[in-house]
Amino acid sequence: MTYQRKEVIGNATLYLGDCLEIMPALQRPCAIFSDPPYGQAVNTNVVSAGGSRRAVIYDKRREGATHRYAGGGLHSTGLARQWPKGIKGDDKPFDPRHLIDATDKWLLWGAHKFGHRLPKARTLVWDKVPTGKVRDQGDGETAACSVDPNAALRIYRLLWDGVCVGSAARHEVTAGQQREHPTQKPEALIAWCLPFLKLQPDSLVCDPYMGAGSTGMAVVKAGHRFVGIELEPLYFDAACRRIEDAQRQGSLFGAAA
Numbered sequence: 001m002t003y004q005r006k007e008v009i010g011n012a013t014l015y016l017g018d019c020l021e022i023m024p025a026l027q028r029p030c031a032i033f034s035d036p037p038y039g040q041a042v043n044t045n046v047v048s049a050g051g052s053r054r055a056v057i058y059d060k061r062r063e064g065a066t067h068r069y070a071g072g073g074l075h076s077t078g079l080a081r082q083w084p085k086g087i088k089g090d091d092k093p094f095d096p097r098h099l100i101d102a103t104d105k106w107l108l109w110g111a112h113k114f115g116h117r118l119p120k121a122r123t124l125v126w127d128k129v130p131t132g133k134v135r136d137q138g139d140g141e142t143a144a145c146s147v148d149p150n151a152a153l154r155i156y157r158l159l160w161d162g163v164c165v166g167s168a169a170r171h172e173v174t175a176g177q178q179r180e181h182p183t184q185k186p187e188a189l190i191a192w193c194l195p196f197l198k199l200q201p202d203s204l205v206c207d208p209y210m211g212a213g214s215t216g217m218a219v220v221k222a223g224h225r226f227v228g229i230e231l232e233p234l235y236f237d238a239a240c241r242r243i244e245d246a247q248r249q250g251s252l253f254g255a256a257a
Contacts, residue, residue: 004233007240010247012216012226015084016236019208019229023102026227030203031105033194033215035185037094038113099208104146105197109185111144120149124193130157145196156192179214181237190218199224213239217246 001024003017015022030234094114100106109126111118121144199205203224207215210228212235218241219226228243230236 005236009240009244011224012228012247014210014213014216014228014230014236014240014243016230016233018231020098022061022229023098023206023208026206027204028229029198029206031107031197031205032099032103032208033107033190033197033219034099034207034209035109035183035210035211036096036099037216038110047228054120065231100146102206104185107143107145107147107193107197109141109143112142115142118144119146121146122149122151122196123153124196125153126157126189127155127157128160129130130159143193145193147196147198154196156189158186158189160186160189180242181235183239184212185214187214187217190215191222194218194222211235213242216243220247221249 002021003015005016007014011221014253032090038097040071082174094110094117096108096114096117099108100118108118111121111123124143124145126141129135197205201223204227205215205219205224206229208229210216213228216226216228216239226243228239230239
C-alpha cells in the first residue's frame with residue numbers, strides 16, 4: 001500500500017494518498033460514506049472569506065497562498081485564501097464501482113451526476129437554499145443510499161450559501177463555520193443522513209474522498225471508527241485538525257454526561 005502520510009487520531013485513521021491504491025489493502029468497512037468528485041470539472045479557483053465567494057487571480061506558484069480579490073471584495077482587507085485549482089479526479093466522468101464493490105452499505109453524494117452508474121438506491125436530497133433563491137451552481141444535491149432502496153425519499157433543508165457561511169453568518173446551524181474545502185458539506189448534513197445507513201455501534205466507516213473531514217467529524221461523534229483518504233495535502237491537514245477537534249469535543253461531552 002502506497003501513501004504519503006498516515007495519521008491515527010483517536011478512532012480515526014487518515015491517509016494522504018490515492019484511494020485507488022490504498023483501499024484494496026484496508027479492512028473491508030461496514031459502510032462507505034463519501035462525497036466523491038462528480039465529474040463536472042468544477043472551477044475551484046474561488047475563495048470564501050467571511051462568507052463571501054469571489055474569483056481571484058490564479059498564480060500556480062502561490063497555490064494555497066493568500067491573494068487579493070481580482071475585482072476587490074466586500075471586506076476592508078480584500079484578502080482571501082485561494083484553493084488549489086480544481087478537484088483531483090473531477091476532470092472526467094466519475095465511476096463509483098470501486099466504492100459500491102467495497103461494501104454492502106454505502107451512501108454517496110453526487111447521485112444527480114452519476115446515478116445512472118449506480119444500482120437501485122434510496123434517494124436523499126439536500127435543499128441548500130430553502131429561501132427559494134435560484135443558484136447558478138444548483139439549488140441542492142442528491143445522495144444515493146444502498147440501505148432500504150425502496151424507502152421514501154427524504155429532504156434535508158439547510159441554508160448553506162454565500163453570506164450564510166462564515167464568521168458573519170446568522171443561520172443558527174452554520175453561523176461561524178468556515179469552508180476548508182470549496183465543495184465542503186456542513187457537518188449537520190452528514191449527521192442527518194448517517195443514520196440512514198443503519199450502522200451497529202462502533203462500525204467502521206470509510207470516506208475515500210475525505211476532503212476537509214466533515215464526514216469523519218460526524219462519524220466519530222456518532223461513536224463509530226473512521227478511515228479517511230485524501231489526495232490533496234491542504235485538505236488532509238484541515239481534516240486532521242477538524243477530526244481531532246471533533247473527538248476532543250466528544251470526550252468533553254462524554255465527561256459532562
